[in-house]
Amino acid sequence: LIKTRNRMPHLSCRFYADKYPQVEDTVVVTVRSIAEMGAYVSLLEYNNIEGMILLSELSRRRIRSVNKLIRVGRSECVVVIRVDEDKGYIDLSKRRVYTKDLIECEERFAKAKAVYSILRHVADQLGYDSDNQLEDLLNRTAWHFDRKYNKKAASYEVFKKAVNDESVLDECDIDDATKEKILENIRKRLTPQAVRIRAGKAMIYNIQLEVMMLIIPLCSDVEVSCFGYDGIDAVKAALSEGLKCSTEEMPIKINLIAPPLYVVTTSTFERAEGLAAVNATLERIRESIESNNGRFRIILAPKVVTDWDEEDIKRKLELLELESAEVPGDDDDDETEGMVAPAGLDRQYDKEQHNVVREKEEEEASDGD
Known part of the structure; x- marks a missing residue:
């Protein structure tokens, strides 16, 4: 006889008290299938209840290929545009999701x-x-x-x-x-793990040191001219002075990113002590570089790498707003991965667009007569 193991029932429930999302809520869904009218999805936060992304709600621009915009099995952030709790209908939109809503x-x-x-x-x-x-x-x-x-x-x-x-x-x-x-x-x-405190990127050219405090790996381009002769020696001396703050309990590292970029880091279980150690390191670097007529400037203060604060969100929003100018699905490159939508889906949309153009042409012709 084969013994079967007793398995616990697979429990499931929604994430929130509300059984259905509200109109204009942004939700996370997984695409289950693609049909002629649009895509059927499961709302992950609401115990996988079914919703639908209409064909007209996939993109803000003309759809050249549905498969570039949505694929079976992929998770998407979409916005709720209609909810019928009695019938269980939930209509969703992908094209109305803005960058801030996505994050x-x-x-x-x-x-x-x-x-x-x-x-x-x-x-x-x-x-x-x-x-x-x-x-x-x-x-x-x-x-x-x-x-x-x-x-x-x-x-x-x-x-x-x-x-x-x-x-x-x-x-x-x-x-x-x-x-x-x-x-x-x-x-x-x-329980938080040992946090990694990053003192950002230092920009050095000829005794010029600019420390950029960035949590995310992004920085602005900075041009710094080189006028001195012994600048690099002063920079090395300043960084060496900063490393003197390193201890066994609070190790300080200063790594070169790319000239003139440097990053100062430490790992610690105590946030306050870690920030104090990094600040002390930066102060030593400043005193050393300025004693050699160099320049030291902190653009953003040291902070914990794992922090998710309003300032980080704003920076990400600004970057993503620039990227959102190019809407996915507007290029002509073919993609083959994932399931392919029914061929009639693209043809149906093209036919609708063609009919609209024909109607406008007929109206203009009749006005001319």
Whole structure:
């Protein structure tokens, strides 16, 4: 006889208290199939309920190839344009998603998924055997904080605080055993690792040192002229002076990116001490380079590489706004990977465009007569 292993039921639930998204919400979906009218998708944050991206909502520009815009199995950020809860219809749009919505959607989804994964694992450990039990756990914990702060995925920040302050979960209507399981899983998944503090990119040409504090690997182009003769020696001396701040507990590294770019980094478990060490290093570099009539300028202050703050979002938005000027799907290059949409989908759209042109031509001809 072959013994079969008893498997726990696969529990599932939505990420948020609302069963359906609201109009103008940005959501993450996975494309399931492509039909004549558009693409059928599953809303990942809402327990994989079905939605549809209409053909006319795929792109802001003329569609040359549907397969370049959307593929089966790919995840997309889309915006909700219509919800019929009675019939279960959800119409979505890809072309109406703007850069700021895209970034905010991806960040919220990542946080909500992390919280959901923790609580779903807790439900498995506690032996829950129904989706209703998982939903009740979410309602008493994650959704409680979402309602309290009136923001989706607000529970993520609360769970992060619970790593060091267990009392933040006291207001949840759960028993001690459940609370301990939640805290145990939070510590495993959300305890911060050693943070990496980056003092950015230093720009040096002939005793000229400009430190650019960037979390993301991007920087502006800077032109610096070389007028001196002994500049490189002064630069080496300044960097060597900065390295004297390095200790076994707080190692400081200064690496060359590309002349005149340098980056100052350290790894630490204590954010405040790490920032202080990097600032001390920069101060030594400044004193040394300026004593040799060089130039030192900090453009952005040292910060933790893993921080996700408003300033970072703004910089990413500005860059993505420039990139969004070129809408995907406008090029003529053929792509072959992924599933191919029905041939009639492209032909149908071209036929509609052709009919519109013909109607305009006939109207102009009749006006001329």
